[in-house]
Amino acid sequence: MRNPQLNSNGELTHLLTVEGLPRAILTHILDTAESFVPLADRDIKKVPLLRGKSVFNLFFENSTRTRTTFEIAAKRLSADVYNLNINASSASKGESLLDTINNLSAMQADLFVVRHASSGAPHLIAQHAAPHVHVVNAGDGRHAHPTQGLLDMYTIRHYKKDFTKLRVAIVGDILHSRVARSDIHALTTLGVPEVRAIGPLTLLPSGLEQMGVRVFTDMNEGLKDVDVVIMLRLQNERMRGALLPSAQEYFKHYGLTQEKLALAKPDAIVMHPGPMNRGVEIDSSVADGKQAVILNQVTFGIAVRMAVMSIVAGA
């Protein structure tokens, strides 16, 4: 069976998940993003690659921040952008998801950016959308968040150059994190020899070892000599739930402090997908410290989203 993200020439036509994408495609996205990064320093930060194209932000799940990054990326490519909060609209009128999608396709959309609480919704949409429509997953359930995964890869490559010599640790609520899932697939595909997952047993999914990941429940052990630390956001509902005793307890064991960070390599970088819970998963001194590249991730994220959109929907 053909990868549903690639067309018959093996080119990327949708971005649904990092899983199963060949290394050449990932590298092509990162290289394309690199060509967009210098735009940020220009007076006019726009290129005409998607001029006259229509990008629809279909956010079935609200996320102003992610929606804004895609809107920026699309406008910098000179596309016209339409923001649709779908919950408030047709869904409430009893129309099916596919009828909604067919309708929007009929408005001559070129690209759907889809955020949905249900895993697999972007796949379903890509499967049924008209042939001229491209789909980019902006986060679906616990499944995938491929542009976040790719911008994490961009950030790592920017600071560390060579993936094939790295130890990367992902810390926190791996179980519920679509970011972690996307990161693990991307790191593995790009040749990172050692990927570590660190967290309490209740927040570690089964099957990590089969994906080639080393699992640690002791953060001090897990951070030892790593080049990259990717901290995950602890959702508020987890702090009150049955899976964790308390936010304080969590911080004590898995919050990234200067002291714990000292166990990593001296030039290790600290990443976080945001928004951060300071004092829960990360100490403020680390978040604002020299090793943090958290805001750079945001900046690179615009270039990476421009790359993805221009590759799938470009002429």
Place this chain on the structure above:
Amino acid sequence: MRNPQLNSNGELTHLLTVEGLPRAILTHILDTAESFVPLADRDIKKVPLLRGKSVFNLFFENSTRTRTTFEIAAKRLSADVYNLNINASSASKGESLLDTINNLSAMQADLFVVRHASSGAPHLIAQHAAPHVHVVNAGDGRHAHPTQGLLDMYTIRHYKKDFTKLRVAIVGDILHSRVARSDIHALTTLGVPEVRAIGPLTLLPSGLEQMGVRVFTDMNEGLKDVDVVIMLRLQNERMRGALLPSAQEYFKHYGLTQEKLALAKPDAIVMHPGPMNRGVEIDSSVADGKQAVILNQVTFGIAVRMAVMSIVAGA
């Protein structure tokens, strides 16, 4: 008294209702729309006809879908578009509708697209707006939805060419439908010799015969030998209300099935303004069948709205 939609040269300056518009104006809109349809296949789907103009989407009643079609049409004409959800704003501060409109006019609006739950609100706005402001009705109460009426006419002309030889049936909740009202006026003006209304007595308004419409309560009789079937959406509130026994009962009598459709001419087309209630007013096999042109209506709708906007607000 002069038609408030026409200027002193008899040119369209507002689009408030199809009622009372001369055939030449309707035909001009359809012809103009036809010139925009090929844009959809171009790489850059834009024309500069409204460049630098300001289009305000004033939606006093929420409708993401209709708002989006106008936003697309305006941006393809290169206008700047401002989306205002008026409920959430000045209305709650006790300001009058006319003060709100005067304020927005003073911001040098060129075109107001107005959706309002009260019949006549767009007329009132057109009457009081500054002379440089044009008004397009995007649906007011039960009164009119002229761009939907016009896109229906465009669709019929596209598939049937000659209006003067057609039998057209409109099926469902005629009583509460602004679409039905706009369609009937447009069909009559364009010379359709036989317009039929089909529905239960409780959903048929009085006065249809005076408008030249043949009324049927039996769908099998009403569909016989028609060229066009326009299905109407059954609002959810009707299904539970006093006017109808149940959605199931409604479907049995007035839902469009393959079997009922076979009574129409073999090349009859099936239309629906959306969003559809599959299994209530239309069977899925018909909605997705060969005779359905429902998604084409959506595509043509963009061109028709471009035509209307460029005619009223163009240089």
Place this chain on the structure above:
Amino acid sequence: MRNPQLNSNGELTHLLTVEGLPRAILTHILDTAESFVPLADRDIKKVPLLRGKSVFNLFFENSTRTRTTFEIAAKRLSADVYNLNINASSASKGESLLDTINNLSAMQADLFVVRHASSGAPHLIAQHAAPHVHVVNAGDGRHAHPTQGLLDMYTIRHYKKDFTKLRVAIVGDILHSRVARSDIHALTTLGVPEVRAIGPLTLLPSGLEQMGVRVFTDMNEGLKDVDVVIMLRLQNERMRGALLPSAQEYFKHYGLTQEKLALAKPDAIVMHPGPMNRGVEIDSSVADGKQAVILNQVTFGIAVRMAVMSIVAGA
């Protein structure tokens, strides 16, 4: 200590408050605005001064009208505009204001337009934002609303030419009004010799005399021989509160009627920041009368906001 609104060359880099801005800066803004006013009569109402720049409307407090005026101004300068309703987003995820701002800065914002219920929030943001980001205050708590103050000055200069010969009365709820505060600072800086504040004692703040303002509780005395009357909106909550007996009582004493207006100079102009409470602070015959320049304020407001944005963020 340097004025945080000026850069090291003494040029305006943020607009946070009118207080403390030198007369030359205010005059420069008004002159720049004057150059934009004729755009309104052109077919294409745009200039490329902010082409490729990103303007973020950060409205922590909802205001469709003010947000729209900034959106129009930014688009007429050819900027890309992003509307963020921040309440609905990161704030609810527990992220700090400064983390939100840092994130948006990292998306290469050029200009933040900030509306916030807390006095001083725009200052805080300007202090912490990246050096390439400019901040314009669109209203913070009871503190300041500088673009409203400036458009009021533009309007006065337009009709009265010379500030140094004027008597200007501000009428109503001075205590809670950021508009009044901004107007008083601007009028004083621009050399208006007599600024009057008129209102019930409960709605007059202390310290007005120290700002050089003459205080009146009797409206008939206060309006005598003034050139300009600036009416303030009476917030709904004040009408029911402990500070005022009733809206009727308020109108009797401080509502602007034709009769009271006759006490001012015959060519006095009447201003109001909107939205108006007709029959509460202003009689309809005055609001729609010959001396009212209320809608002109709105029109000039677009030009003034274009001026401010192009000055702080222009190349």
